[in-house]
Amino acid sequence: xxxxxxxxxxxxxxxxxxxxxxxxxxxxxxxxxxxxxxxxxxxxxxxxxxxxxxxxxxxxxxxxxxxxxxxxxxxxxxxxxxxxxxxxxxxxxxxxxxxxxxxxxxxxxxxxxxxxxxxxxxxxxxxxxxxxxxxxxxxxxxxxxxxxxxxxxxxxxxxxxxxxxxxxxxxxxxxxxxxxxxxxxxxxxxxxxxxxxxxxxxxxxxxxxxxxxxxxxxxxxxxxxxxxxxxxxxxxxxxxxxxxxxxxxxxxxxxxxxxxxxxxxxxxx
Numbered sequence: 001x002x003x004x005x006x007x008x009x010x011x012x013x014x015x016x017x018x019x020x021x022x023x024x025x026x027x028x029x030x031x032x033x034x035x036x037x038x039x040x041x042x043x044x045x046x047x048x049x050x051x052x053x054x055x056x057x058x059x060x061x062x063x064x065x066x067x068x069x070x071x072x073x074x075x076x077x078x079x080x081x082x083x084x085x086x087x088x089x090x091x092x093x094x095x096x097x098x099x100x101x102x103x104x105x106x107x108x109x110x111x112x113x114x115x116x117x118x119x120x121x122x123x124x125x126x127x128x129x130x131x132x133x134x135x136x137x138x139x140x141x142x143x144x145x146x147x148x149x150x151x152x153x154x155x156x157x158x159x160x161x162x163x164x165x166x167x168x169x170x171x172x173x174x175x176x177x178x179x180x181x182x183x184x185x186x187x188x189x190x191x192x193x194x195x196x197x198x199x200x201x202x203x204x205x206x207x208x209x210x211x212x213x214x215x216x217x218x219x220x221x222x223x224x225x226x227x228x229x230x231x232x233x234x235x236x237x238x239x240x241x242x243x244x245x246x247x248x249x250x251x252x253x254x255x256x257x258x259x260x261x262x263x264x265x266x267x268x269x
Contacts, residue, residue, distance in 0.1 A: 005146060007153035010091050010125035014055065021052035028060065033232070039070025050081070055090040058082075062096065066105075075106035094121035095129045122150065127159035135165060144173070155183070156266070160190035167195060176254040177208040178247045182262075182269050188220065189238040193227040196220045199244070209249045216242065 017025075028045035031037055043064050049057035062078035064071050071077075079100060085093020098117035101107050121129035134150030137143045148169070154162035164187035170180035181202065187195030202210050203217040219242040226233055235241075251258040253269070262268045 005149045005153075006123075007149070007156070008123060008125040009153075009157050010127060011157075013124045014090055014092075015053065015088050017054055017056070018049075018052040021049040021054035021057065024049040025054050025057045025060075028057070032060075037069075039064065041070070043070035053088060055085050055088060055093065058085050058090075059092055059096060079106040089124065091121050091124035091126035091129070094118070094124065095126045098129065098132075125157070127154035127157040127162060130154035131159060131162040131165060134162070138169060138173070144169075155186065158190055160187050160192035160195070163187035163190055164192045164195050167198065171198075171208075174254075176250065177210075178244075178250050178252050178254065179269055180208075181244050181247075185239055185244060188223055188227075189235045191227060191231060191234050193224050193231070196224040196227065200224060209247055210245070211248065213245065216244065 024045045028042040028049070031042040031045070032039075043061060046057045046061040046064070050061055058081045061071070062081040065074045065078040065081070067073065079097075082093050082096040082100065086097060094117045097107075098114045098121060101110055101117060102114035103109070118129050118132060122133050130150045131154045134147040134154065137147030137150065139147075141147075148166070151162045151166050151169070155166055163183050167180045167183035167187060170176045170183060174180075181199060184195040184198045188199065189195075197220075200217050200220040202208060203213040203220070206212040223235060223238070223242075246252045246261075247254075251260060252262055253260055
């Protein structure tokens, strides 16, 4: 694994999406979220989009083939779709192939090849791959600073899992509790229910030197419940609507002056 880090965003490298194909893709996604989805119809719409090189539709249609929803259960067809994504230089396609190769599903299992796919995906801006590599650097290679760079790059793409993993790192490893809370809040805003649950727990029980706070506890309990009902919800104004108080010991950032306050800039944390 290369140690020189460059933050690349998926939106800057992924192929543009055909407008008509994107409409079919959105229709298919909407159908898939219904209580009793018409899977054959969703699969047909995805296939129409795939025929116009819509890479998101390729990913979703591959998942249908892996499950056998609305189409034949066919691992080879899923692999073919993932490989087509890689031919189009789609970051997510390389990530999908890394997962399949790691697990040996439809292809020969190979940790080395899986890692090569994963690195390529991260270099092209896949937030999923950047999050996975960041986790490896921190917890398997003990290179925290490199791992944090990967996680922050993924988080800057509004990837909820990266924000949550940053929260757990700053809580359990770095012990910088206000920074941990910031990332849990970001995770919740981006739709990760566990982020809201962590904040609720802190203010319910007064953990990490925070005072118990029923108002904050209730606010994040409500966010948690809403996400349980609808995981697609997002809360872009969460930090503004339900701001977190400073930590009584560490302020808003353990590595900064106790009187420092967030400015709202991307480099605050």
